[in-house]
Amino acid sequence: xxxxxxxxxxxxxxxxxxxxxxxxxxxxxxxxxxxxxxxxxxxxxxxxxxxxxxxxxxxxxxxxxxxxxxxxxxxxxxxxxxxxxxxxxxxxxxxxxxxxxxxxxxxxxxxxxxxxxxxxxxxxxxxxxxxxxxxxxxxxxxxxxxxxxxxxxxxxxxxxxxxxxxxxxxxxxxxxxxxxxxxxxxxxxxxxxxxxxxxxxxxxxxxxxxxxxxxxxxxxxxxxxxxxxxxxxxxxxxxxxxxxxxxxxxxxxxxxxxxxxxxxxxxxxxxxxxxxxxxxxxxxxxxxxxxxxxxxxxxxxxxxxxxxxxxxxxxxxxxxxxxxxxxxxxxxxxxx
Numbered sequence: 001x002x003x004x005x006x007x008x009x010x011x012x013x014x015x016x017x018x019x020x021x022x023x024x025x026x027x028x029x030x031x032x033x034x035x036x037x038x039x040x041x042x043x044x045x046x047x048x049x050x051x052x053x054x055x056x057x058x059x060x061x062x063x064x065x066x067x068x069x070x071x072x073x074x075x076x077x078x079x080x081x082x083x084x085x086x087x088x089x090x091x092x093x094x095x096x097x098x099x100x101x102x103x104x105x106x107x108x109x110x111x112x113x114x115x116x117x118x119x120x121x122x123x124x125x126x127x128x129x130x131x132x133x134x135x136x137x138x139x140x141x142x143x144x145x146x147x148x149x150x151x152x153x154x155x156x157x158x159x160x161x162x163x164x165x166x167x168x169x170x171x172x173x174x175x176x177x178x179x180x181x182x183x184x185x186x187x188x189x190x191x192x193x194x195x196x197x198x199x200x201x202x203x204x205x206x207x208x209x210x211x212x213x214x215x216x217x218x219x220x221x222x223x224x225x226x227x228x229x230x231x232x233x234x235x236x237x238x239x240x241x242x243x244x245x246x247x248x249x250x251x252x253x254x255x256x257x258x259x260x261x262x263x264x265x266x267x268x269x270x271x272x273x274x275x276x277x278x279x280x281x282x283x284x285x286x287x288x289x290x291x292x293x294x295x296x297x298x299x300x301x302x303x304x305x306x307x308x309x310x311x312x313x314x315x316x317x318x319x320x321x322x323x324x325x326x327x328x329x330x331x332x333x334x335x336x
Contacts, residue, residue: 125311
């Protein structure tokens with residue numbers, strides 16, 4: 001999944017006819033955090049579910065078998081934290097059900113990402129999505145039905161609204177997309193304990209909050225629980241907090257969530273068009289918690305699963321593929 005800067009979007013605009021090619025103080029948190037010399041606490045201070053079979057958890061076991069004790073300990077900084085689940089394929093039910101059942105014994109909240117909008121990612125690294133509007137509605141219905149009455153947070157369609165704002169998604173798809181998003185908000189909100197946040201990009205991508213207001217309104221943000229910022233990106237908490245507060249004012253006080261999965265060292269320095277894609281030297285950010293110390297921020301979440309590639313850039317594997325070396329680097333440089 002891409003998170004373009006405006007410079008990248010401009011570069012990609014020429015490809016529209018064939019499909020677009022293209023730590024500041026974190027704020028108070030009640031969640032206990034691990035220092036550089038400690039392993040993370042699996043549930044300390046967080047209401048969210050920790051997947052015992054994540055790629056990171058399996059990597060820990062592999063390192064332990066190989067005698068790489070120190071690497072295993074460091075990798076636990078990811079494995080022992082709550083990570084969002086991205087249901088894949090034509091039927092999201094099995095992935096959602098596994099998460100819901102896993103979270104149920106301790107009454108924890110599952111964090112889920114709905115990422116299947118038609119014409120997804122402008123034909124870039126995470127191209128795909130439902131084949132048409134009808135298939136998308138069916139997919140959302142299956143997703144929501146699998147959640148049932150479990151406590152859940154759904155991050156709705158990363159990229160979908162920002163790609164309308166930046167022009168990467170052709171204009172002919174805009175009305176349908178906004179209608180599908182509004183319908184998805186309504187369907188998810190039929191579930192009694194589901195909170196929904198519409199993705200609104202990040203401050204390095206959409207530089208002016210006002211540009212997001214109308215499309216977010218048309219996408220149903222008033223019926224959602226708010227919007228999501230910094231998904232899969234690296235902007236600092238301070239920058240995101242300021243941007244989010246501005247957007248919130250324009251939306252009548254809407255709340256938001258922040259993806260802190262990889263922003264512990266902030267964005268890659270310099271104005272680089274590919275700064276969003278597997279940038280070197282980055283670090284894990286504030287661990288997931290709903291104790292944010294900010295009345296507008298409902299949660300810090302690890303929406304992008306640390307260690308999954310952004311795409312085939314800088315030697316990375318395909319988007320969404322587990323990349324243990326990159327994951328280990330993020331964890332080694334973590335300050336929490």
